[in-house]
Amino acid sequence: MKEDKELKQFRDLMPVPDKWDEGFGYKAMIGGLFVGLIMTPASMYMHLVVGQDIGSAAQWVTVILFIEVARRAFTQLARPEIYVLYYMAGAALVTNSGLLWNQFLVQSESLRQFGISDLIPSWVAPQSPDVLGQRSFLHSAWLAPVGLVILGQLLQRFDNFGLGYLMYRITSDVEKLPFPMAPVGAMGVTALADASGGKETWRWRVFSFGAMLGLAFGAVYAAMPSLSQAFLGETIAIFPIPFKDLTTNIEDFLPAVPFMLSFNLGLMITGMVLPYWAMVGSMIGLVLCIILNQCLYHGGILRTWSPGVGAISTINANFLDFYFSFGLGLTAAIAVIGFYHVFRSLWGAKKTLDDSSVARVNWRLLFQPPAGRGDFSIWAALAVYVAITIVTIGAAYFLLQSANAANPANAAVTWPLLGVFIFYGFVYTPIISYVSARMEGIVGMSVNIPFIREATFILSGYQGAAIWFAPFPIHNYGAQTLYFRKTELTGTKMTSMIKAEVFVFPIVLVSLLVFSQFIWNIAPVPSGAFPYAEKMWEAIAYRQGLMMSSTLPGSEGGVFSQAFSPTFLLTGLGIALLFYAIMSNLGLPVLMVYGLIRGLDMSQPDVILPQFVGALIGKYYFTRKFGDKWPQYRVVFLAGYTCGVGLIMMLTLGLVFMSKAVFQSQY
Numbered sequence: 001m002k003e004d005k006e007l008k009q010f011r012d013l014m015p016v017p018d019k020w021d022e023g024f025g026y027k028a029m030i031g032g033l034f035v036g037l038i039m040t041p042a043s044m045y046m047h048l049v050v051g052q053d054i055g056s057a058a059q060w061v062t063v064i065l066f067i068e069v070a071r072r073a074f075t076q077l078a079r080p081e082i083y084v085l086y087y088m089a090g091a092a093l094v095t096n097s098g099l100l101w102n103q104f105l106v107q108s109e110s111l112r113q114f115g116i117s118d119l120i121p122s123w124v125a126p127q128s129p130d131v132l133g134q135r136s137f138l139h140s141a142w143l144a145p146v147g148l149v150i151l152g153q154l155l156q157r158f159d160n161f162g163l164g165y166l167m168y169r170i171t172s173d174v175e176k177l178p179f180p181m182a183p184v185g186a187m188g189v190t191a192l193a194d195a196s197g198g199k200e201t202w203r204w205r206v207f208s209f210g211a212m213l214g215l216a217f218g219a220v221y222a223a224m225p226s227l228s229q230a231f232l233g234e235t236i237a238i239f240p241i242p243f244k245d246l247t248t249n250i251e252d253f254l255p256a257v258p259f260m261l262s263f264n265l266g267l268m269i270t271g272m273v274l275p276y277w278a279m280v281g282s283m284i285g286l287v288l289c290i291i292l293n294q295c296l297y298h299g300g301i302l303r304t305w306s307p308g309v310g311a312i313s314t315i316n317a318n319f320l321d322f323y324f325s326f327g328l329g330l331t332a333a334i335a336v337i338g339f340y341h342v343f344r345s346l347w348g349a350k351k352t353l354d355d356s357s358v359a360r361v362n363w364r365l366l367f368q369p370p371a372g373r374g375d376f377s378i379w380a381a382l383a384v385y386v387a388i389t390i391v392t393i394g395a396a397y398f399l400l401q402s403a404n405a406a407n408p409a410n411a412a413v414t415w416p417l418l419g420v421f422i423f424y425g426f427v428y429t430p431i432i433s434y435v436s437a438r439m440e441g442i443v444g445m446s447v448n449i450p451f452i453r454e455a456t457f458i459l460s461g462y463q464g465a466a467i468w469f470a471p472f473p474i475h476n477y478g479a480q481t482l483y484f485r486k487t488e489l490t491g492t493k494m495t496s497m498i499k500a501e502v503f504v505f506p507i508v509l510v511s512l513l514v515f516s517q518f519i520w521n522i523a524p525v526p527s528g529a530f531p532y533a534e535k536m537w538e539a540i541a542y543r544q545g546l547m548m549s550s551t552l553p554g555s556e557g558g559v560f561s562q563a564f565s566p567t568f569l570l571t572g573l574g575i576a577l578l579f580y581a582i583m584s585n586l587g588l589p590v591l592m593v594y595g596l597i598r599g600l601d602m603s604q605p606d607v608i609l610p611q612f613v614g615a616l617i618g619k620y621y622f623t624r625k626f627g628d629k630w631p632q633y634r635v636v637f638l639a640g641y642t643c644g645v646g647l648i649m650m651l652t653l654g655l656v657f658m659s660k661a662v663f664q665s666q667y
Contacts, residue, residue, distance in 0.1 A: 017491040020373045023080030024499040031062050031085045036092035036507035041515040042650035043095050049222050051242045051532035052266055053095040054646045061643040062089035068204050080492035084500055091504045094511045100525050110542040114549045119465035121403035135520045155388050157501045162385035164480025167437040174366050177441025182485040206633050207640035214644020217265045223652040230659040239263040241531035243606040247311040256297040257290050258311040260606035271614025272634050278595035279615035282608045285599020312539045324563040329572020330597045335450050374493030389425040389473050396470045403466035410464030425473030436478025446478045458550045468548045
């Protein structure tokens with residue numbers, strides 16, 4: 001029987017190539033080094049200072065820069081070379097090593113308030129004030145935490161070619177699912193390959209405009225405060241970082257409402273790129289949340305808040321009284337809506353698949369991949385998955401036992417808990433990965449179940465805090481199938497990706513360890529030298545600590561019991577689903593519902609407002625000015641802006657390092 005037209009159009013959109021070429025070479029190596037040794041420290045520093053990182057923009061920055069350099073060298077990059085370069089740029093970028101965060105956690109006032117600090121194992125971070133005061137990861141007390149970071153990175157690199165590859169072979173080669181979203185990503189690489197051949201030049205102009213704006217704004221917004229602090233000993237800033245706290249100014253007529261204004265231009269530009277109706281929904285949700293807070297405060301539910309405490313303390317107090325459980329309900333609603341959309345799409349595609357040749361699977365194809373694609377044995381992939389899962393479970397068992405030996409308040413691992421690890425590693429993970437891979441292959445949407453890990457810890461009966469820091473063998477490899485499908489469609493050999501992972505591993509380690517050490521040498525993290533970390537990390541730790549307190553001895557009547565309310569959880573779930581039903585019946589965009597749920601969470605008022613302003617400017621000014629070209633312009637412009645800010649932050653970081661090296665000398 002003929003293949004269905006709807007499925008055929010996805011295959012015709014970007015057909016599988018006849019041959020695959022090697023994409024890994026010296027160009028990809030230089031790109032990986034460029035991101036790992038230039039952009040990574042800038043991204044780490046920028047995240048600590050302003051709360052944003054370079055993110056995926058670094059991948060497009062690297063590709064665009066290399067395309068333009070190649071053009072001026074009278075050469076061009078092939079499609080597989082661009083894809084590997086794009087992948088390596090993302091793989092080499094590190095925003096947070098975890099080491100800086102871990103040293104903060106053991107000193108966090110929020111975790112100390114919950115009684116967690118003393119239960120954090122030494123393999124997370126040493127607790128000795130003398131060791132922490134040296135601000136050096138080279139101390140012997142940091143051997144275990146650094147070793148775990150290295151082990152985690154090693155397992156992560158190998159893990160990319162385990163169960164995810166096996167799911168790709170089943171869903172793509174055997175079941176021949178269409179993967180509707182794969183051509184979208186692959187065609188972006190194709191467009192850049194065309195640009196490399198000189199077919200388009202507008203990207204470089206737009207990218208340059210964005211980069212110049214990023215350089216200028218980054219110099220005023222972030223570089224000036226950092227350099228003045230380093231060279232003059234006092235901070236000179238035109239704009240407050242990361243926001244201006246106006247909570248105490250409005251508390252007389254809007255009590256229990258955190259009000260912060262962010263002057264970060266990057267948030268506004270991001271709002272131009274994000275879906276417009278999602279930004280509108282976020283703003284509506286924020287306004288509704290302000291109204292809700294008044295009802296809750298005057299109704300006696302928001303009882304922890306007191307006047308004069310500021311935005312962060314207001315958020316924490318409201319989170320404890322209401323928004324912890326309400327937020328769980330909102331998250332559950334997102335999961336329910338997502339499942340509904342996935343299964344509705346799946347049901348619609350079921351007859352198509354049953355009636356088409358796609359439904360006729362030939363399992364022999366699992367062992368007979370296309371010649372020349374660079375595939376490796378599925379038995380090797382299965383061995384990688386089994387080995388990594390065993391190592392993860394073994395590491396968790398050993399670490400938890402050592403935590404119990406060092407502090408009996410952390411319970412030892414019992415056989416039932418070890419059985420839970422084995423169940424999630426070898427039963428739940430393959431099932432959810434296969435279901436998610438089929439969803440990705442049929443309707444272009446993955447599926448996941450939220451709070452599985454947290455609920456497991458709470459229901460397991462474990463007593464202590466160590467389990468929250470131990471590796472947990474639960475993964476969803478469904479999204480990996482899309483990555484392999486893109487690799488296939490771009491004509492790139494699978495062996496190119498293996499070489500890329502091997503090459504990028506030492507770069508990532510250097511970026512993780514060396515630059516974390518350099519940054520910690522500048523000043524304590526968090527401190528005034530890192531404004532975002534100083535203002536926001538405690539708030540983040542408070543949220544994590546509240547969840548972790550659920551497994552502490554005597555937690556039955558503790559803070560977690562106070563914060564967790566099934567009534568508030570069901571209220572959040574019901575309100576979100578009600579809004580979804582109303583908007584669906586009115587024909588409003590689905591993205592507006594997700595934005596509304598995001599705004600109702602009330603954890604990022606300083607982010608939502610500038611993003612909404614940016615969305616309005618993009619919709620009602622730039623769209624009219626540039627027409628149909630604006631959706632393409634804005635993505636490249638954001639990449640250029642992010643590159644400009646990243647470069648100025650890299651220069652700033654270098655100057656700060658130099659100042660510390662000079663001014664700390666006795667001579």
